[in-house]
Amino acid sequence: MSSRIALSEPFLGGNERRYLDECVTTNFVSSVGPFVDRFEREFAAYVGARYAVACASGTAALHVAFRLIDLQPGDEVLVPSLTFIASVNPIAYERATPVLVDSELETWNIDPALVVEHIEGRARSGQRMPKAVEVVHLLGHPAKIEPIADVCDKYGIALIEDAAEALGARYRGGRFDGRHVGTIGRIGCFSFNGNKIMTTGGGGMITTDDPELARRAKHLTTQARLPGLAYRHDEVGYNYRLTNVAAALGVAQLEQLPAFIAKKQQIAERYDAALGGIDGVVLPPRAAWASPSCWLYSLRTPRRDPWLERLIAESVEARPIWTAVHGMPMYRTAPRIGGERAEQLAAEALSIPCSVGLTDEQQGRVIEILTRG
Known part of the structure; x- marks a missing residue:
């Protein structure tokens, strides 16, 4: 029988071993270390965002994104029905309501016409507006985001981008010419799972141009612990940190x-x-x-x-x-x-x-x- 051919497996052909050796030699193997800071800085530069905050997974990135926009029980989030389940579950974590939107056939992504029609219909009837629209860029292809960005801007609705599958994808032409997916909405979320185009073994990244959102994202992913020697926390946070070991892999993968x-x-x-x-x-x-x-x-x-x-x-x-x-x-x-x-x-x-x-x-x-x- 012929050897097995995998669907989408990692390629570790760069500085991965060298950087991992540095982690072991220096004892920086947990959630603090120079590779975490370097990975965040270099990732932000690559996608063109002002800030990037590393975290434990793409799902964790989305969960934090919804905390950052103060998603409340009963709030609605428009999200595509054709997506991996991790795009939707973080909405349920906050006891909010996903509104599942059909796809369009050119890109297989969320249909912007349906999003715009739904929001404008709510505006005309005076009904409660959605709290957010989550645009997912499926399979590495950008979604048709311009009409969605316009209607979100018009009504003050948060635009969240799930770019877990689309690192490296950009827009060509139009208002967002040259822009990387995950940098157009208020918050972008990425995944570095083992099957993604680059991997940290498991991990994610939050991107934003808003310094306060970036500060709070880092706070929430580190158990919402306050600075200082004492173990004091000012809100419910999460152990969503990325380890220095995982970040070392990320730096090596980003180079390639x-x-x-x-x-x-x-x-x-x-x-x-x-x-x-x-x-x-x-x-x-x-x-x-x-x-x-x-x-x-x-x-x-x-x-x-x-x-x-x-x-x-x-x-x-x-x-x-x-x-x-x-x-x-x-x-x-x-x-x-x-x-x-x-x-x-x-x-x-x-x-x-x-x-x-x-x-x-x-x-x-x-x-x-x-x-x-």
């Missing part, structure tokens, strides 16, 4: 990120050329106004399940994308706006191997399996 993105884009281009002519196949989104990072290669096909079975039988890891959140038992009664397109995408989308370390031979094997007969 441009090369990672270039390799992901190269892999995507080869798949596009090989699979685009197959009847019924819809290639991943590639909007002219976006520069995607191509984190995960996910196409649409009515043959999704047979293809999935064929790949798995030949030791090739592949997966469907998520079940639409409105189909999950804990969110079936949540308010929603549409959902049919999210269900269509969930039924047809297939993610295939696209690791940075994927060899030409391995990719050729995946292509051969999918184009066979």
Whole structure:
């Protein structure tokens, strides 16, 4: 049997070992150390944010983001129904209400027309406004954020960006030309899980241009402890700190990120050329106004399940994308706006191997399996 081909695994080919050795040699292995500060500083510079606060996961980053905007029980947050569950759960942590919004088919992200229509309708009728809109940039492709940013600005609604899957993705043209995802809303959130385009083993980052939000984010992620020798705390905080060891990995990975993105884009281009002519196949989104990072290669096909079975039988890891959140038992009664397109995408989308370390031979094997007969 051929060796297994992973879907999206880390690539540790830079200074990871050297920086980890520094952590061990200096005993800075916990949540304080020079690599945490360096990672925050260099990450902020890379994405173009004034501040970055490292934390334990992308989910933790979102949870803190909702604390920062003072999300209260009963408040509503508009969020896409087609997303990983971690985009929605932090809303529930604060006993607020997710309003699950359908996707649009050009990018698979939240439909901005539905967001604008819902908010303007609330304004006309004098109903309570949503507290926030959470825009998720799925699979490395920027969402259509301009209309959402405009309507949020108009009514003072917080715009939160879940950029967990889209590090390296930017806008091209328009008002946000050159801007990195996660730097347009009030707060951006990123993930460094093991399957992401770069990893710290597990970790996240909060970005903002607001110094007070950055200060409070750091405060909340460190148990809301006050300065000084005494153990005094002024509010409920969290142990959401990133360790110096994890940050050391992050610094090494960030150094290689441009090369990672270039390799992901190269892999995507080869798949596009090989699979685009197959009847019924819809290639991943590639909007002219976006520069995607191509984190995960996910196409649409009515043959999704047979293809999935064929790949798995030949030791090739592949997966469907998520079940639409409105189909999950804990969110079936949540308010929603549409959902049919999210269900269509969930039924047809297939993610295939696209690791940075994927060899030409391995990719050729995946292509051969999918184009066979």
